Amino acid sequence: MRVVMSDGTDDDDSLLARIAEGEEPAYATLVQRHLNRVHALAYRMLGDRGEAEDVAQEAFLRTWRHAGRWTPGKARYTTWMHRVVVNLCIDRRRRRREQTVDELPDHPDPGPGPDAGLLVDARRRRVMAALAELPERQREAVLLSHYQELGNIEAAEVLGISVEAVESLLSRGRRALKALLKDEIAALLEDDQ
């Protein structure tokens, strides 16, 4: 059944059905709709803009190839897409670990340029560093829940674990972040008073 969104475009299932027929405009609509979220997740998992773009490209290519086998109503496209992106990023991180230290990039991607305020930039770097210190699964749970705004059920499907396991990862991840960012949190609370 064709479902039309509020902006006049088809919903994801309808777009995938059209993509399976080889319709390029449907593919373009799907890419435009999800690219920012896909790229943001890959960026936060990898900390590198170029690699995030490569992951986004590969993930959408897989969408194109997979569209013919898509069963409407069985799963949400966003869940499937998040899973693809998480797995692609895990593969890349694994490959990075196998590289020698000499081959690794000297500095992580700095993100927004010098326009950003110094305080905001410093805070951003602290958060980025704190997230990087979390164990991989806790970081993935926090990224999916906080930034991608997935519910626990959907995050559990993406990570291939139970909802209880997601809740546990989130709880431990946030507790660890509060400890790592305690000075910044104290400063924020002080500013509020």
Next chain:
Amino acid sequence: MRQEQDERVELALDRLLDAYDAPEPDPGLATRIIASMPRPGPAWWPFGALWQPLSGLAAAALIGIVVGVALPSPSVADPDDAAPWNVAELSEPSL
């Protein structure tokens, strides 16, 4: 009181996490992704990408040429062997 403090800390953590914004993707990325999409074959060819059967044919032709050149040519048969049997002669009853 304690619960209220915990909630404020949770909210502060959320605000801090929000500070880690992801950059917008390159403006040309969507165009590149769409352009890199594998294109189907021409309309008169309903079986998908045309390069697949064409490369199959080319590979088969190449293998045929290599095998044809590499194998030794069949030896010229002995003239006696090559001579057709004279069936009439063979079938003549001996006296």
